[in-house]
Amino acid sequence: MPGSLILFYVAAAFVLSGGIGVVVSKNIVYCAFSLLVSMIGIAGVFLLAFAEFLALVQILIYGGAVVIVILFALMLTRIEDFRDISDNRNRPLALVISLGLLAMLIASLVRTPTPQGDQSAVSMVELGESLFTDWAIPFEVASLVLLVALVGAIVIVRRDAGDEEQGDPS
Amino acid sequence: MSIDIFAGSNAAWLIPALSVLAFPITLFLGRFLPGKGSFIPIVAIAAGFILFWFVLSDFLSGGSVPLHVDIEWINIGFWEITWGFLVDRISVVMLGLITFVALLVQVYSLQYMKGDSRYGWYFSLHALFAGSMLLVVLADNLLFLYFAWELVGLGSYLLIGFWFDRRSAAEAAKKAFITTRIGDVGLLIGIIILFKATGTFHISSIIHVAQNGGISDSTIMWSSLLIFLGAMGKSGQFPLHVWLPDAMEGPTPVSALIHAATMVAAGVYLVARMMPLFALVPEMQLIVVITGLFTFIFAGFIALVMTDMKRILAYSTISHLGLMMLSIGTGAVGAALFHLVVHGISKALLFLGAGNVMHSTNDETDCWRLGGLKSKMPITAGIFLIGSLSLAGIAPLSGFFSKDEILNSVYQEMGLGFLIVTLAGGFISALYIARLFLITFTGTSRTDAAKNAHESPVLMLFPVVMLTIVAIFLGMVAIPMGEFKGFTSFVEQESKFHIIPWLLVVSLSITILGVVVGWLYYGKSRLSHKSMALRLGFMYKGALKGFWIDAIYQFVIDRIVLESGRLIATFDRIVINDTGIDGSAKSVLLSALKVRLIQTGKIYNYGTAMAFGVFLAVIVWWVF
Amino acid sequence: MISLAHFQVLAYILFCLGIYGVLARKSTVLVLMSIELMLNAVNINLIGYSAFGSFGGSHTALGQVIIVFVITIAAAELALAIAIILRLYRERRSVNVDEIDLLKG
Numbered sequence: 001m002p003g004s005l006i007l008f009y010v011a012a013a014f015v016l017s018g019g020i021g022v023v024v025s026k027n028i029v030y031c032a033f034s035l036l037v038s039m040i041g042i043a044g045v046f047l048l049a050f051a052e053f054l055a056l057v058q059i060l061i062y063g064g065a066v067v068i069v070i071l072f073a074l075m076l077t078r079i080e081d082f083r084d085i086s087d088n089r090n091r092p093l094a095l096v097i098s099l100g101l102l103a104m105l106i107a108s109l110v111r112t113p114t115p116q117g118d119q120s121a122v123s124m125v126e127l128g129e130s131l132f133t134d135w136a137i138p139f140e141v142a143s144l145v146l147l148v149a150l151v152g153a154i155v156i157v158r159r160d161a162g163d164e165e166q167g168d169p170s
Numbered sequence: 171m172s173i174d175i176f177a178g179s180n181a182a183w184l185i186p187a188l189s190v191l192a193f194p195i196t197l198f199l200g201r202f203l204p205g206k207g208s209f210i211p212i213v214a215i216a217a218g219f220i221l222f223w224f225v226l227s228d229f230l231s232g233g234s235v236p237l238h239v240d241i242e243w244i245n246i247g248f249w250e251i252t253w254g255f256l257v258d259r260i261s262v263v264m265l266g267l268i269t270f271v272a273l274l275v276q277v278y279s280l281q282y283m284k285g286d287s288r289y290g291w292y293f294s295l296h297a298l299f300a301g302s303m304l305l306v307v308l309a310d311n312l313l314f315l316y317f318a319w320e321l322v323g324l325g326s327y328l329l330i331g332f333w334f335d336r337r338s339a340a341e342a343a344k345k346a347f348i349t350t351r352i353g354d355v356g357l358l359i360g361i362i363i364l365f366k367a368t369g370t371f372h373i374s375s376i377i378h379v380a381q382n383g384g385i386s387d388s389t390i391m392w393s394s395l396l397i398f399l400g401a402m403g404k405s406g407q408f409p410l411h412v413w414l415p416d417a418m419e420g421p422t423p424v425s426a427l428i429h430a431a432t433m434v435a436a437g438v439y440l441v442a443r444m445m446p447l448f449a450l451v452p453e454m455q456l457i458v459v460i461t462g463l464f465t466f467i468f469a470g471f472i473a474l475v476m477t478d479m480k481r482i483l484a485y486s487t488i489s490h491l492g493l494m495m496l497s498i499g500t501g502a503v504g505a506a507l508f509h510l511v512v513h514g515i516s517k518a519l520l521f522l523g524a525g526n527v528m529h530s531t532n533d534e535t536d537c538w539r540l541g542g543l544k545s546k547m548p549i550t551a552g553i554f555l556i557g558s559l560s561l562a563g564i565a566p567l568s569g570f571f572s573k574d575e576i577l578n579s580v581y582q583e584m585g586l587g588f589l590i591v592t593l594a595g596g597f598i599s600a601l602y603i604a605r606l607f608l609i610t611f612t613g614t615s616r617t618d619a620a621k622n623a624h625e626s627p628v629l630m631l632f633p634v635v636m637l638t639i640v641a642i643f644l645g646m647v648a649i650p651m652g653e654f655k656g657f658t659s660f661v662e663q664e665s666k667f668h669i670i671p672w673l674l675v676v677s678l679s680i681t682i683l684g685v686v687v688g689w690l691y692y693g694k695s696r697l698s699h700k701s702m703a704l705r706l707g708f709m710y711k712g713a714l715k716g717f718w719i720d721a722i723y724q725f726v727i728d729r730i731v732l733e734s735g736r737l738i739a740t741f742d743r744i745v746i747n748d749t750g751i752d753g754s755a756k757s758v759l760l761s762a763l764k765v766r767l768i769q770t771g772k773i774y775n776y777g778t779a780m781a782f783g784v785f786l787a788v789i790v791w792w793v794f
Numbered sequence: 795m796i797s798l799a800h801f802q803v804l805a806y807i808l809f810c811l812g813i814y815g816v817l818a819r820k821s822t823v824l825v826l827m828s829i830e831l832m833l834n835a836v837n838i839n840l841i842g843y844s845a846f847g848s849f850g851g852s853h854t855a856l857g858q859v860i861i862v863f864v865i866t867i868a869a870a871e872l873a874l875a876i877a878i879i880l881r882l883y884r885e886r887r888s889v890n891v892d893e894i895d896l897l898k899g
Binding site: 002004005008012015016019020022023028031032035038039042045046048049050051053054057058061062065066069070072073074076077088090091093094095097098099101102105106109114118119120121122126127129130131134135138142143145146148149150152153154156157 | 795796798799800801802803804806807808809810811812813814815817818819820821823824826827828830831834837838841842844845846854855856858859861862863865866867868869870871872873874876877878879880881883889891892
Binding site for chain 1: 792
């Protein structure tokens with residue numbers, strides 16, 4: 001078994017164990033840390049696909065920003081309320097649906113001939129050039145979307161003047 | 171086609187146009203003018219009367235081709251509707267009658283209606299009424315005629331209900347409108363049948379096609395029956411006569427106008443106009459004859475027992491309209507038109523005379539509460555006498571000539587049996603009119619109102635005197651003189667004037683007998699009319715109630731129409747509304763109450779459904 | 795040797811884990827995390843195709859570029875979602891999906 005494949009299985013183990021932790025853990029903080037584990041695993045998968053830039057971005061954004069933001073959200077919404085969270089009544093059906101979907105996806109993978117090319121790598125320089133030449137306009141639009149989302153988030157959370165003071169004044 | 175509008179008959183279209191135009195002008199501008207604009211309709215109708223003489227002279231001097239003006243109105247592909255004027259001999263006669271009577275009635279109204287709060291409205295309605303009637307007689311196609319015909323109906327409705335603040339007047343107006351409406355629906359259907367059969371509304375074309383066998387007999391039969399129904403409604407033929415006595419609720423000059431020149435004349439005119447069509451079906455002629463004859467006798471009986479002056483005259487009108495229909499039915503269109511004119515003049519005269527009486531006796535119409543008026547108002551009494559004698563048919567007044575022509579025709583076409591019945595009707599006619607005159611004007615004054623009666627002002631006497639003169643001398647036009655071959659020949663364009671001497675004598679003596687019998691009963695009181703009434707008990711009561719026709723109609727309306735209406739309303743409420751509409755609404759509501767439970771509001775339910783949907787979609791995509 | 799199928803299978807399993815999380819978990823924060831899992835599953839799929847697919851020509855960087863955008867949008871979406879959750883908590887003292895049923899018929 002080649003070394004890269006062993007590395008892939010290690011990364012996949014990280015990814016899946018993190019994912020399972022997210023969806024089964026009773027403790028929401030564990031869930032958040034499981035998500036972090038999963039994200040780091042995904043960064044490893046990106047590295048195995050020779051996408052160094054994306055791996056970097058994955059760790060920075062997901063491992064850093066996203067998980068931190070979620071933890072902040074938990075803190076702001078009184079973490080002790082969800083110390084012991086259970087699943088809702090829909091769980092069995094959700095299990096059936098997701099397994100069915102998995103079976104379907106695997107079946108489609110088997111049915112569909114996949115392109116079998118050699119593994120190719122895209123250097124960070126190439127990616128940067130492509131991003132700022134061919135994809136310059138979508139890139140700018142994406143930044144605009146981010147801005148709008150941030151402003152929107154602020155507007156949503158802001159306490160209006162007329163709001164009754166009822167929540168925790170965090 | 172260029173029209174020299176001031177050359178004789180070409181000006182005919184101006185006659186109705188002036189009056190129709192006078193209607194809005196009087197209505198909207200009248201209040202700013204002296205006399206509330208009452209002079210505008212009078213000037214318009216007077217101009218019409220003058221123009222009539224030009225048209226008439228054109229016809230007399232041999233310009234005998236009927237004038238026909240056609241203006242395209244609607245053109246839809248292969249057929250078109252036109253506004254057309256047709257001036258022929260029948261129209262000319264009608265034009266003269268309408269303009270003359272309407273003019274005098276309007277002049278009369280100047281004084282009679284003085285002080286009424288809706289003076290201007292009254293005169294504008296007169297313009298509308300006369301104008302639309304003139305349109306009826308000039309229309310060359312049935313659609314246009316129907317349009318004007320309905321305008322006449324509208325005018326009569328508004329004028330009968332002129333004092334609409336009186337409940338009885340409003341009711342009478344409604345009755346007149348609805349009763350004539352029944353006939354009008356028939357007329358409309360008849361017109362549509364004819365249009366479907368021939369593809370044209372033009373009267374002359376329809377008759378031409380029919381005479382050349384272009385329409386099947388049954389179609390002619392049905393369409394002429396329906397058209398006759400329309401004429402029956404307007405001309406108060408049995409059993410659609412019930413509106414006419416009630417129409418007395420209108421102002422008396424209006425009654426004069428309705429009975430003489432407009433409304434009721436329209437029906438006779440229509441039948442006269444469509445006679446070539448009717449003549450193609452012998453059964454149809456018989457129907458017209460029998461309807462006319464029955465109405466003649468029937469209404470005469472009722473007139474015999476009525477005590478209201480105006481109602482006597484109203485039933486008399488119905489009766490004489492029956493006589494005209496009888497005449498048309500026997501093919502004597504000229505004689506019928508002649509009687510229409512003569513009767514119109516006499517009846518206008520009698521109504522205006524009655525108006526004079528009412529004017530001076532605080533609107534007293536019950537003739538038993540009058541009496542002895544001949545010394546109080548001698549001129550009115552005199553002209554009333556002449557009108558009565560003319561109506562009864564005493565020579566040499568005009569009524570005698572027209573009745574004689576009709577009797578001739580009845581005898582020749584229908585035989586002796588019909589003649590005897592008609593003569594009996596003539597006897598009744600003479601009897602009731604003598605009764606009316608004798609009770610009202612002779613004897614002693616029975617009430618204070620009658621005692622204090624006085625002669626009417628000049629403005630009201632003048633039109634009546636004019637009518638009297640015409641009533642005396644109009645009969646002369648029946649007699650051929652030089653180029654002029656007599657009235658009926660003028661209308662029918664073939665020489666028909668002839669005299670059956672024995673018939674003349676018999677008819678005259680029967681009429682005189684009627685007058686004398688009336689005199690014995692009511693003038694001299696040699697015979698007691700009360701004991702006669704007792705002896706004829708049943709007939710008397712029946713006649714007094716108009717032979718229960720109104721009661722029968724009321725019964726039909728109450729028990730059959732309203733009851734079935736109630737039944738249908740119940741059906742509608744229970745089956746259509748409760749079951750059909752409310753029921754389906756309720757079932758939707760109930761199912762909605764069930765179906766809404768699907769909406770749990772829980773996001774994961776929606777998510778599950780969505781994922782399941784994706785699953786299904788992919789399966790379906792794979793399988794198919 | 796690593797092949798495209800490895801990436802795909804990994805992506806599918808992660809995606810279905812995400813689906814399960816979305817449908818089964820009670821807390822909105824956890825639902826949000828599951829959605830992040832699903833997005834990342836898509837990213838794995840994309841990088842697999844980017845590395846092994848042969849699209850020819852100048853579009854070799856396409857897969858990675860799209861992943862950059864997905865991450866960007868995911869971040870924006872996350873910010874908004876967290877804002878909504880905070881607001882929701884403030885209004886209703888709860889972030890359980892069970893208790894959010896304004897759409898109930």
